[in-house]
Structure formats: structure tokens, C-alpha cells
Amino acid sequence: MALLEVENVSIGYNTKKGYLKAVEGVSFTLEEGASLGFVGESGCGKTTIGMALMGLLPPNGSVREGRILFEGKNTLTMSDEEIRKIRWRKMAMIFQAAMNALNPVQRVGSQIAEAILVHDLSIGKEEAMGQVEALFDLVGIPRDRLRDYPHQYSGGMKQRAVIAMALACHPKLIIADEPTTALDVIVQAQILGEIKDLQKEFNLSIIFISHDISIVADMCKVIGVMYAGQLVEFGPREKVFESPAHPYTKALLSSFPTVTGEKSDLIPIPGETPNLVIPPSGCRFCDRCSGPGSSCKIETPDWVEIGPGHKTLCCRC
Amino acid sequence: MGNESVLEIKDVSKIYKTKGAFFGSKGKDVTALNRISFDIFKGEIFGLVGESGSGKTTAGRLIVSLEEANSGKIFLDGSEIIGLRGRKRKEFRRKVQMIFQDPYQSLNPQRSIYDTVSEPLKIHGMGNASTRKDLARETLQSVGLSPPDDFLFRYPHRLSGGQRQRVAIARAMILNPTFVIADEPTSMLDASISAQIFNILLDMRNRLGVTQMFITHSLAAARYLCDRVAVIYQGNLMEVGPAEEVISNPKHPYTQALLDAVPKFGHDRDARRYGSLLTKDRDVEEDAGCAFFPRCAVAHEDRCGRKQPGLAQLGDGHLVACFRLEAMHEA
Numbered sequence: 276m277a278l279l280e281v282e283n284v285s286i287g288y289n290t291k292k293g294y295l296k297a298v299e300g301v302s303f304t305l306e307e308g309a310s311l312g313f314v315g316e317s318g319c320g321k322t323t324i325g326m327a328l329m330g331l332l333p334p335n336g337s338v339r340e341g342r343i344l345f346e347g348k349n350t351l352t353m354s355d356e357e358i359r360k361i362r363w364r365k366m367a368m369i370f371q372a373a374m375n376a377l378n379p380v381q382r383v384g385s386q387i388a389e390a391i392l393v394h395d396l397s398i399g400k401e402e403a404m405g406q407v408e409a410l411f412d413l414v415g416i417p418r419d420r421l422r423d424y425p426h427q428y429s430g431g432m433k434q435r436a437v438i439a440m441a442l443a444c445h446p447k448l449i450i451a452d453e454p455t456t457a458l459d460v461i462v463q464a465q466i467l468g469e470i471k472d473l474q475k476e477f478n479l480s481i482i483f484i485s486h487d488i489s490i491v492a493d494m495c496k497v498i499g500v501m502y503a504g505q506l507v508e509f510g511p512r513e514k515v516f517e518s519p520a521h522p523y524t525k526a527l528l529s530s531f532p533t534v535t536g537e538k539s540d541l542i543p544i545p546g547e548t549p550n551l552v553i554p555p556s557g558c559r560f561c562d563r564c565s566g567p568g569s570s571c572k573i574e575t576p577d578w579v580e581i582g583p584g585h586k587t588l589c590c591r592c
Numbered sequence: 593m594g595n596e597s598v599l600e601i602k603d604v605s606k607i608y609k610t611k612g613a614f615f616g617s618k619g620k621d622v623t624a625l626n627r628i629s630f631d632i633f634k635g636e637i638f639g640l641v642g643e644s645g646s647g648k649t650t651a652g653r654l655i656v657s658l659e660e661a662n663s664g665k666i667f668l669d670g671s672e673i674i675g676l677r678g679r680k681r682k683e684f685r686r687k688v689q690m691i692f693q694d695p696y697q698s699l700n701p702q703r704s705i706y707d708t709v710s711e712p713l714k715i716h717g718m719g720n721a722s723t724r725k726d727l728a729r730e731t732l733q734s735v736g737l738s739p740p741d742d743f744l745f746r747y748p749h750r751l752s753g754g755q756r757q758r759v760a761i762a763r764a765m766i767l768n769p770t771f772v773i774a775d776e777p778t779s780m781l782d783a784s785i786s787a788q789i790f791n792i793l794l795d796m797r798n799r800l801g802v803t804q805m806f807i808t809h810s811l812a813a814a815r816y817l818c819d820r821v822a823v824i825y826q827g828n829l830m831e832v833g834p835a836e837e838v839i840s841n842p843k844h845p846y847t848q849a850l851l852d853a854v855p856k857f858g859h860d861r862d863a864r865r866y867g868s869l870l871t872k873d874r875d876v877e878e879d880a881g882c883a884f885f886p887r888c889a890v891a892h893e894d895r896c897g898r899k900q901p902g903l904a905q906l907g908d909g910h911l912v913a914c915f916r917l918e919a920m921h922e923a
Contacts, residue, residue: 316782430644459643459809461869464853486782492857516857530787532816534839534854541816543787547752 284341312495374433384421431462510585520587604664639818689764695756754785833910
């Protein structure tokens with residue numbers, strides 16, 4: 276049994292402008308110890324998926340359709356009580372701009388201890404602090420910084436503190452949503468390396484969400500490319516990056532400059548992302564596609580198997 | 593592209609004095625720029641690459657005169673810009689423009705796009721209401737906001753980040769400046785939108801010959817856009833040279849560390865690793881040595897810990913501030 280099975284999940288938000296179809300018909304599975312990366316630009320729905328997995332959608336958001344099976348049980352039909360037993364203990368999240376999510380008026384060590392105490396009622400404050408010390412060792416924060424406030428930490432240290440908090444209850448699955456976006460490239464490399472080490476040490480499953488294709492490729496063995504709320508390509512990283520099938524994946528790859536290899540023209544993707552309150556009929560990428568087929572605007576595309584474990588949502592492929 | 597300098601920065605320093613936490617206590621001085629010197633040639637796109645705290649944004653702000661240097665000289669087209677007043681200052685403002693990082697903050701939300709883009713014309717007393725509208729339309733068209741009439745009377749909140757950044761570029765370009773500084777113009781934008789902006793900047797250089805300075809933390813972006821790059825670390829220039837050369841053959845340990853840190857995928861996975869970064873910083877008593885000394889894996893304890901090296905020629909316009917290389921070069 277896979278650790279996580281997401282079946283045909285659709286998620287939307289009630290907004291002033293109407294019902295926004297943020298995620299449409301997304302399905303994927305994740306085994307224990309495996310790493311899966313979601314890559315896409317702003318508004319593609321990748322963060323929404325992460326929040327839905329954690330049961331943390333805002334009040335105006337809801338999963339309209341589908342099932343999220345964690346360890347075989349559908350989290351969407353669970354009671355709040357049951358979800359709380361999973362959240363943070365079995366599944367934890369490193370949020371976007373997490374370093375800004377640390378409470379500025381509480382000492383860092385104490386915030387992490389609080390996360391432990393809330394989820395484990397059997398231990399006391401001292402034992403929790405002991406666990407925090409061990410966590411600090413794990414993520415590489417010197418123990419003498421336990422009693423500091425967040426503003427006394429550098430960006431990299433804050434991110435490590437947030438990772439420590441996510442690991443506090445020894446979860447099986449970590450969802451990391453743009454965990455290194457605000458960090459400099461050298462600190463980012465260190466943090467990504469540390470996440471990889473932690474993953475190996477604890478056999479963690481990781482879902483890594485990023486707009487940066489190179490980070491996702493570096494961190495994850497399987498990649499899902501998202502566009503306008505849909506999964507448009509899914510497969511092993513080598514296949515997705517070296518032989519991309521979907522026109523959006525190809526376009527996305529050509530819009531990132533690189534430091535090595537041939538210096539080729541950056542080909543921007545013309546136009547803008549579609550309105551998800553009234554999504555276009557047929558393929559959502561059609562208007563920006565470099566080579567649309569005759570039926571792309573009318574027919575909704577279906578999954579096409581490109582190779583073992585590699586599929587794409589495209590009429591023409 | 594000739595070798596005529598548009599901008600010359602000579603020995604420029606900028607020091608910020610910080611107040612202490614309590615009344616009466618003295619704060620520390622922060623040296624944002626430490627006696628830096630470089631030239632930017634006519635028609636080139638010059639990249640200034642550095643991480644946060646490197647001083648790259650400060651350098652940009654000094655050049656556009658948003659702040660003044662504490663020491664050193666800055667020359668634009670041969671004339672000193674520090675201390676310009678009156679008519680000469682206004683002329684300077686026409687020639688030198690800046691595009692800022694955050695398109696959500698650099699446009700006045702209470703002004704229409706037309707007002708924002710035509711404001712520079714009004715300030716410099718150029719044209720009348722009708723010619724200003726025409727020029728605004730033309731400029732919006734040239735940055736890809738087409739048809740321009742669709743955008744003229746919108747307010748910023750109705751534009752996406754990429755569109756707002758194009759408006760910022762239009763505003764910078766409407767006076768036909770000779771020198772434009774773009775400070776991280778795409779770090780808040782998605783990759784495909786960033787690519788659009790990069791191509792606009794390239795077009796400005798190719799079609800209009802606008803000399804540019806591109807401030808960025810991304811070596812990849814610098815490689816794509818720039819003719820030459822300078823790598824800056826804690827207020828000091830570490831390496832300067834042709835972009836392709838510096839990025840494919842970095843000589844300074846810090847530049848090498850930056851390249852090692854870039855996530856690699858596909859065929860890049862086997863790319864060369866320089867290993868110039870220490871896993872744990874050295875404990876350094878004084879601030880006297882090379883800025884990178886505490887983290888440098890190939891540093892020479894004696895030389896590197898005592899003095900900050902200056903930029904030395906390696907040949908072919910490639911300069912490095914590193915004692916190790918000086919020694920090798922002399923040998």
C-alpha cells in the first residue's frame with residue numbers, strides 16, 4: 276500500500292469573483308521514503324494541493340471531488356479529531372516563507388517545544404525541551420541559540436528552525452512548500468543538502484513544491500508539472516526533464532537560464548495564465564501553446580502514456 | 593560596441609552608521625561598499641552579481657544618486673555625478689533611470705498607467721497632453737503592452753506582476769535614457785514572465801543601444817543577459833570579466849562557491865565541482881583580511897587573513913581579487 280494516494284482531487288475557492296477552480300482532477304501516489312516534486316508557476320495549484328493534504332485549506336476553500344488516502348484512510352471523511360492525530364505527527368508541512376511564520380515574541384526553542392507538547396500530551400516541558408535540543412543538533416543550529424528570538428536568527432537559521440519544527444513529531448511525510456525561496460543560493464544549497472540527508476536518515480517521504488525547476492529536479496526522483504490547476508505531465512525526473520512531452524513542460528524548461536551547457540535563447544511563454552473562475556474549454560494551455568491541434572480547444576485532453584511511469588495530459592502527444 | 597566608458601566608479605565606499613540599541617550606546621558601522629572601482633562601457637549590459645548584503649543594491653542606488661557615497665568618485669559620460677545640482681542634476685535624471693525589484697511597490701497604486709508613464713515627461717516639461725499620450729502609447733507598445741489603449745487608463749491593481757514590471761520599464765524608457773539600472777527586475781516574477789522581461793532588456797540594448805547595469809543574485813540570469821559581470825561579496829569586488837568566461841571559468845573561490853551552489857539537473861549533474869567553501873567557517877579575530885577568508889577552503893592563512901586583495905588582471909579583461917591567483921600569475 277502506498278503511503279499516500281490522491282485520487283481525482285478537485286479543489287476550489289469561493290471568491291468574490293466566483294468559484295475559483297484551483298485544482299482539477301489531480302491524481303498521484305507516493306510510496307514511503309519516496310520524493311515527489313510539484314513544479315509550476317504562480318497560481319498553478321501546487322500550494323493548494325499541499326494545504327489540502329494537510330487539511331489546512333482556508334475557510335473559503337474545499338475539496339469538491341476525489342479522495343486523499345493517507346495510509347489507506349480517506350482524510351477527507353475524517354473528523355477534526357482524527358485529522359489532528361495525523362497532522363504534524365504523521366504529516367508535517369514547511370510552509371512558504373515559513374521563516375516569517377515564526378512567532379516574533381516567543382523564543383524559538385520554546386515555539387518548537389510547544390509544537391511537541393500540543394501533539395504529545397504524555398510528556399512534560401523538560402522532556403520536550405530535550406527533544407528540541409536533539410532536533411537543533413539534527414538541523415545544525417547551535418544549542419546555545421535555543422533561547423534566542425527569531426529576529427536574532429539569520430534567514431538560513433530561521434529556515435532550519437522551521438524544518439526542526441516540521442520534524443518535531445517524527446512524521447512520515449513532509450510537504451515542503453518553497454522552503455528555500457527567500458534564501459541566498461549558498462545557504463539554499465546547504466539547506467537542500469540537509470533536507471536530503473534527513474530524508475535518507477529517517478526514510479521520510481517528501482513532497483517538494485517549487486516554481487524552480489532545477490531545485491525540484493535536484494531533490495526529487497518523480498516530478499509532476501502543474502499548469503492552471505491541472506497536472507499536465509508526471510514521471511521520473513530524467514524523463515520529464517530530458518524528454519518532456521507536454522508543450523508547457525517544454526516551454527517551462529526553455530524559460531529558465533542555466534549556468535552550464537549551451538547558451539540558448541530563452542523562449543518566454545506568450546500570454547498569461549487563464550482565468551480559473553471561468554477556465555477555458557478544452558485544453559487549458561491551448562491559448563499559449565506553440566503548436567495546438569485542431570481539437571485542442573474543444574476536447575478536454577486525456578492522459579497519454581509516454582513510457583513506464585511517464586504520462587502527459589495532451590491531445591496531440 | 594566601443595570601449596568608451598559610460599560609467600566610471602572609482603574607489604567608492606559607502607558606510608552606514610547604525611545607532612546602538614540603547615540611548616547613548618554606539619552602534620556598529622556597516623561598510624556596504626569598500627572602495628570599489630569598475631567601468632561600464634557604452635552599449636553593454638553589465639551584471640553585478642551578489643547575494644544579500646553584498647552591496648549590489650547600494651551600488652545601484654549610489655549610481656542613480658538616490659544616496660551619496662562617503663568617498664570616491666562616480667563619473668557619467670566623463671562628468672562627476674556626486675554633488676550635481678540644478679540643471680545639471682535634471683539632465684542627469686533624464687539620462688539615468690532605474691527599474692526596481694518589486695513591481696507591486698514601485699508603481700503608485702493611485703495613479704493610472706498613463707499618469708505613471710507620462711510623469712517623467714511632465715517633470716522635464718516635455719511635450720503637451722496630446723504628444724505625451726502618443727509617446728506613452730508608443731512606449732507601452734515597445735514593452736509589449738499591446739494594444740496600449742487597453743492599458744493606458746488602468747490602475748496597477750488590474751495588472752499582473754509581469755505587466756507592472758513592463759510599465760516600470762516603460763516609465764524608465766520614456767525619456768530615452770542612455771543608462772538604465774535594473775535592480776533584480778525579475779526576482780518576484782515567474783520564470784516564463786522573467787524570460788519576457790529579459791528579452792525586453794536585450795531588445796533595449798540591441799535596438800536602442802541603451803547601456804545597462806543588471807543587478808542580480810542569479811548567475812544564470814547574468815550569463816544570459818550580460819556581456820560582462822562583476823561578482824561582489826560583502827562590499828568588495830571579487831571577480832570581473834566577460835560573463836561567459838567568469839561563469840564557465842571562475843577564478844575566485846567565492847564565484848566558484850556560487851557556481852557549486854546552483855542546483856543542477858540533467859546533464860549538469862556531472863558538472864565540475866570546485867569545493868572552495870569550508871564546511872565550517874574559520875574563527876577570525878580581525879576584519880583585516882580578505883572578506884571571503886573565513887569561508888575559503890583554499891585560503892593561505894598568512895596572506896589572506898591579513899589584507900583584502902585588490903582586483904588584479906588575469907588577461908583578456910578578466911580580473912580577480914585573490915592573493916592565490918596573484919602568486920600563480922607572477923610565478
